[in-house]
Amino acid sequence: MLFSRGDLPSIRILMECLQEFRDVSGLAVNTAKSNIFTAGIQNDTLDEVLAMTEFARGHMPVRYLGIPLAAQRLSVTDYSPLVDQIAGWSGVLLAPSLPLPMAVIEKIHRLCRAFLWNSKRAPVAWVDICHPKEEGGLGVRHIQSWNVALLARVLWNIHCKADTLWAKWVNEVYLRGASLWDWQPKKDDSPLLRRLAEIRDRIITDFGSTEAAIRQMTEWTDRKGLVTSIAYEYFRPKLPKQPWKASIWKAFIPPKYSFILWLGLRERLATRDRLAFLHEDPTCSLCINSKESAKHLFFECPFSSYIWSYIRQWFGITRRMSTLLSAVKWLKKGKTGSSVQNKARHLALACTVYSLWRHRNEIIFEGKAPNPDGLVISIKITVYRLILTLFPQGL
Structure with missing residues (x-):
């Protein structure tokens, strides 16, 4: 993106620079993909500029590097290319340093929820998913x-008068020597x-004074400037830490096992007591005797x-577990034994919870008959297979 005055001599110099750049680098401007944007130019001058550059005249809003640009405040519609890109998962990174309207953020959240749950009904609120594990x-x-x-980070660059064109421009045109911390924006x-x-x-x-704010932001910086991840830790919503994170999110536990265990610990599995609004049979499909709840289903x-x-007999455990939380707490306390044994216990818990949930769904949705002995064998085979993958040289 290049800027110049809207007169013929300035445009001529700009085109000569592009010509010299082509002669040196061999890279030429593609006139078919280039546009010129003007403001306050007489029609006869505009015609001469377009003839000189051979560029088509562009109109706002337009996308530049995927970000919408406009001569006035962006509307939600202007962000539709960004939302469409996320909907198609053609973009890997989303880090716009421009203020996103709440309506756009909510659209992005809906797309992310639909991708994660493949359903309009989300068991866990998106704001809760955005907390650390x-x-x-x-x-x-x-x-x-x-x-x-x-x-x-943009704010800090302006404060530090960073060696960037935009920071220099804001300091020169808007602040005009005034302190960023005293400056007040105008309505326009x-x-x-x-x-x-x-x-x-x-x-x-938040920090009580300008001096305290500057000191705090200084702690968010390194030699390259303000570290965005540190600032994010300050600005993000926070919740109390949960005791079960270290026991379910392990590299050696298959993600699908951890995910079901996570939903179970949050009491968000779609057990029949939570689906009462559908007016379906609340009976447990495994025992055909009691009402199904997470506590009943698993214990x-x-x-x-x-x-x-x-x-429990397989691992020599005598203590009975009554909830998923008590089972995870037992894992944290029972760290005795070898590394193999500890990993096997974690795998056994996650695999058993996942297998019980899957078996329950197979009975309901596929009409399979309950098979407790077959399920025990399946759990043992799975745990052995995963352990042998971790320790291929032998136990």
């Missing part, structure tokens, strides 16, 4: 907080500048009790 989430970035962290200033002022005021309010049901009795 230590706090019971999945570690997905909270888009709004990440956007604020990126804007905080860009939405980006007004949003930066809002973030600045929030930081000052109180005679079928699951039979499975657990074999698993």
Whole structure:
């Protein structure tokens, strides 16, 4: 993107520079893919400029490097290419350093929810998923907080008068020698500048003074500038840490096992007591005797009790477990034995929970008959297979 005055001599110099660049590098401007944007130019001058450059005249809004640009505040519609890109999963990174409207953020959240759950009904709220695994989430970035962290980096660049064209331009045109921390935006200033002022005021309010805010932001920096990930930790929502993170999110546990165990610990599995609004039979499909709940399905049901009795006997465990949380706490306390034994215990718990849930679904949706002995054998084979994958040279 190149800028110049809107007169013929300036445009001529610009085109000569592009010609010289082509002669030196061998890279020529593609006139078919280039546009020229003008403002305040007389029609006769505009015609001469278009003839000289051979560029087509462009119109706002337009996308530049995937980001919408416009001469006025962007509407939700202007962000549709960005949302469409996410919907098609053609983009890997999403890190726009411009303020995203809440309506756009909510659209992105809906796309992410649909991708994760493949359903309109989400068992876990998206804001909870955006918490770190230590706090019971999945570690997905909270888009709004990440956007604020990126804007905080822009704010810091202006404060430090970083050697970037944009930071220099803001300091020269808007601040005009004034301190960023005292400057107040005007009503007709860009939405980006007004949003930066809002973030600045929030930081000052949070830390009590301008001096304290600057000291805190200094702690977020390294030799390259403000570290966005550190700022994100400050801006993101927070929850108390959960005791089960270290026991379920292990590299050696298959992700699908960890995911079902995570849903179970959050009490978000679609057991029949949570589907009462559908007016379906609430009876447990494993024992055909009691009402199905997560606690009944995994521990109180005679079928699951039979499975657990074999698993406990297999590992020499005498203590009975009544909830998934108590089972995970037992894993944390029972760290005796070799590395192989500890890994096998973690795998056995995750595999048993996953297998019970899968077997329950096969009975309901595929009409299979309950098979406790076959399920025990399947769990043991799976755990042995995974352990042998971890220790191929032998135990």
